[in-house]
Amino acid sequence: MRVFRDTWLIFERSIVLSLRNPVWVIMGILQPILYLLLFGPLLTNIAKMPGFPPGGAFNVFVPGLLVMTALFGSAFVGFGLCDEMREGVVERMTVTPMSRVAMLVGRSLRDVVLLVGQGLIIVILAVPFGLEINLGGVAVAFLMLALIGIMMSPISYTLALVLKSEDALAPVVNGISLPLLLLSGVMLPMSLAPDWLQTVAKFNPLYHAVAAIRSLFNASYGDSEIVLGVALLVVLSVITIRLGARSFSRAGA
Amino acid sequence: MTTHNVEPILETAGLRRTFSGRGGAVEAVAGVDLRVAAGDIFGFLGPNGAGKTTTLRILATLLPPTAGTARVAGFDVARQAREVRTRIGYVAQSGGSYRESTGREELVIQGRLFGMSKADAGRRAVEILEALDLSDAGDRTCKTYSGGMRRRLNIGIGMVHRPALLFLDEPTTGLDPQARARLWEEIKKLRETGTTVFLTTHYLEEADALCDCLAIIDHGRIVAEGSPDELKREIAGDVVTVGVNGHGDRVVALMAAQTFVREAGIEDGLVRLYVDKGEEAVPQILRLLDSHGMAPSTMNLHRPSLDDVFLKKTGRSLRETAA
Numbered sequence: 263m264r265v266f267r268d269t270w271l272i273f274e275r276s277i278v279l280s281l282r283n284p285v286w287v288i289m290g291i292l293q294p295i296l297y298l299l300l301f302g303p304l305l306t307n308i309a310k311m312p313g314f315p316p317g318g319a320f321n322v323f324v325p326g327l328l329v330m331t332a333l334f335g336s337a338f339v340g341f342g343l344c345d346e347m348r349e350g351v352v353e354r355m356t357v358t359p360m361s362r363v364a365m366l367v368g369r370s371l372r373d374v375v376l377l378v379g380q381g382l383i384i385v386i387l388a389v390p391f392g393l394e395i396n397l398g399g400v401a402v403a404f405l406m407l408a409l410i411g412i413m414m415s416p417i418s419y420t421l422a423l424v425l426k427s428e429d430a431l432a433p434v435v436n437g438i439s440l441p442l443l444l445l446s447g448v449m450l451p452m453s454l455a456p457d458w459l460q461t462v463a464k465f466n467p468l469y470h471a472v473a474a475i476r477s478l479f480n481a482s483y484g485d486s487e488i489v490l491g492v493a494l495l496v497v498l499s500v501i502t503i504r505l506g507a508r509s510f511s512r513a514g515a
Numbered sequence: 516m517t518t519h520n521v522e523p524i525l526e527t528a529g530l531r532r533t534f535s536g537r538g539g540a541v542e543a544v545a546g547v548d549l550r551v552a553a554g555d556i557f558g559f560l561g562p563n564g565a566g567k568t569t570t571l572r573i574l575a576t577l578l579p580p581t582a583g584t585a586r587v588a589g590f591d592v593a594r595q596a597r598e599v600r601t602r603i604g605y606v607a608q609s610g611g612s613y614r615e616s617t618g619r620e621e622l623v624i625q626g627r628l629f630g631m632s633k634a635d636a637g638r639r640a641v642e643i644l645e646a647l648d649l650s651d652a653g654d655r656t657c658k659t660y661s662g663g664m665r666r667r668l669n670i671g672i673g674m675v676h677r678p679a680l681l682f683l684d685e686p687t688t689g690l691d692p693q694a695r696a697r698l699w700e701e702i703k704k705l706r707e708t709g710t711t712v713f714l715t716t717h718y719l720e721e722a723d724a725l726c727d728c729l730a731i732i733d734h735g736r737i738v739a740e741g742s743p744d745e746l747k748r749e750i751a752g753d754v755v756t757v758g759v760n761g762h763g764d765r766v767v768a769l770m771a772a773q774t775f776v777r778e779a780g781i782e783d784g785l786v787r788l789y790v791d792k793g794e795e796a797v798p799q800i801l802r803l804l805d806s807h808g809m810a811p812s813t814m815n816l817h818r819p820s821l822d823d824v825f826l827k828k829t830g831r832s833l834r835e836t837a838a
Binding site for chain 1: 620
């Protein structure tokens, strides 16, 4: 199938280019490490407060950190596309018979591989701090992280194709990702929030993803948030991929 | 060479493209009819903003036309975009090669996106790198290339799949004279391989030196079409420009009444006369001016250039509009 072959070709090209620019890879790894070292210890005391969800401090904190990494690892990928557009790469490939879906999915898969890699490093480094892991739960959690990447990166690429410049893209991406982040309970659990804030947060798919991943790390597999979180991410990913592929096929117009 | 009896590889009829912007609708392409014969180097000449790139993007399936039709290599660009894409190469003004990729990587992936196997694409990349004298640079990233090398690579990327028709948008803009001459040679070589080349340019020299046939576009409309020689002949005769220190209107009226002057006008404060035989006209002009008590401050005789063609068709000089 042409679409699979083209997707692989774009994935391969993108990942080679990403690894050739180690600054971003190193930054992507360093950032979560800084959170672990400089923010994690604060939580050890807060975890004793009433209203803090079950599990150790790091079992609450690391899932949030993973979702944040996935969000940032995918929300800003449009910047790279702006760069490719400026050099005419996107236009050049649009005038080939290649699959338009592959232009999007090949790049999104690269984003997913990188953010899953970052996530694995975070989990491994967090174990000495007191993170407790169970393999089954962590595997499903990483599936959800991948889905966050699959859902978010097409949005970023679509915005890049429409706005065409980093200067225009930056405020829009920030404007979307910051409320998503604040309303997800990534930093502090939303159970500490007032009722109205909790109500608003329930409309945020990442809120459910964070809740689901916390349950998965705590081996609370019966939590309905897990099914809800996965279902939401799958449905939204289908929508954003369709949107993104359409934007690529109109890239010239 | 121009052969009008063969089936054209590119044909448009009433091609239009309107952009709606803040200031209302702008018609970038306002009814373009073109025919390009297979094997020609076809030049699309016009000032910046004339509609060259928009037309090219429609022909290369990047932009749907608002109205009209375009058939490229026998297929409709709007309805059979995929068929068209397998038969054309397109090199945008923005280039196409990515600075962090190597020349070889770009050629190989381009070949593979056109369906070649990894081995075939690899062999084709070697062939192109050799043909464009880029073998030594093949495994360096594009950001290390000079401007001329990068343009050559971009053209190489456009011809990986041996397209029947190659579109080049302003291929030599911004290059120094040596690099430009070098690129012209590469483009001429394409003709020998039977590839039809459709290039846009706002350089008259380029159109004159390279093209078998050209169309001049201004404000979205074709104002002239033919081989450079045909177009120049259309101007008929030579051009004499005379500086007359503010007596322009008087001199134009005087000259327009003479039988040896085909057309008289003012351009840049200079009287511009189109005459049949320049060497005979000059003494007559001098005598006429003298008998009316005027002396020319400057006088120039030249054979018509494409700029004269452009000036005659649009009332403006391409050199000014392009600057």
